[in-house]
Amino acid sequence: MQKKKITEMGRLSVAEFKQAKKLPLTVVLDNVRSLNNIGSIFRTCDAFGVERLMLCGICATPPGAEIHKTALGAEDSVSWEYFETTALAIDRLEAEGYTVCCLEQVHESISLENFEPDFSQGGYALVSGHEVDGVDPIIVDRCRHCLEIPQVGTKHSLNVSVSTGIAIWHFFEKYKRFAPK
16 A cells, blocks of 8 residues: 555645634643643644634643644644633633533543534533643533543553543544534
8 A cells, every 4th residue: 555645635724724614622621731732632633623722721822842843733723722721711611602521530421432412502612631630620520521531451541632632533423423414
């Protein structure tokens, strides 16, 4: 097999991407400290057409060489906003009618493969948290759903950019089945 050339992939320009229909999902980063993780999440948001990214608390914001290293320009294509606190971002999302979910291991969380988003009810927000501490418990309590990715290994969690990517893909796959052609 021969690898595809970039010109064969039919990718959108940044301007075309900004105008394209988006996955009705906003990703919220709750105090993610690693610029590489933030950049990686930007790139994943671009790959799956996420409508926007909200960076909160200690999250770094573009422009920045460390974010760019993993975002590879997605920081220019994905719409983003900064909020001093995650609570302020959640306030905005609730006012806009979003169903707010978080990725966190809590009692009574929903295993990701069993979560069926209902896009007929509006958009979703996905909150991902700090690399060590996870999503702040105050924010967890404000979320309508807590989603958990099933795991079988010895580690208790996945890297935040990996887990966020898995969850974004889940929303993307469910939306593809819902969205009118």
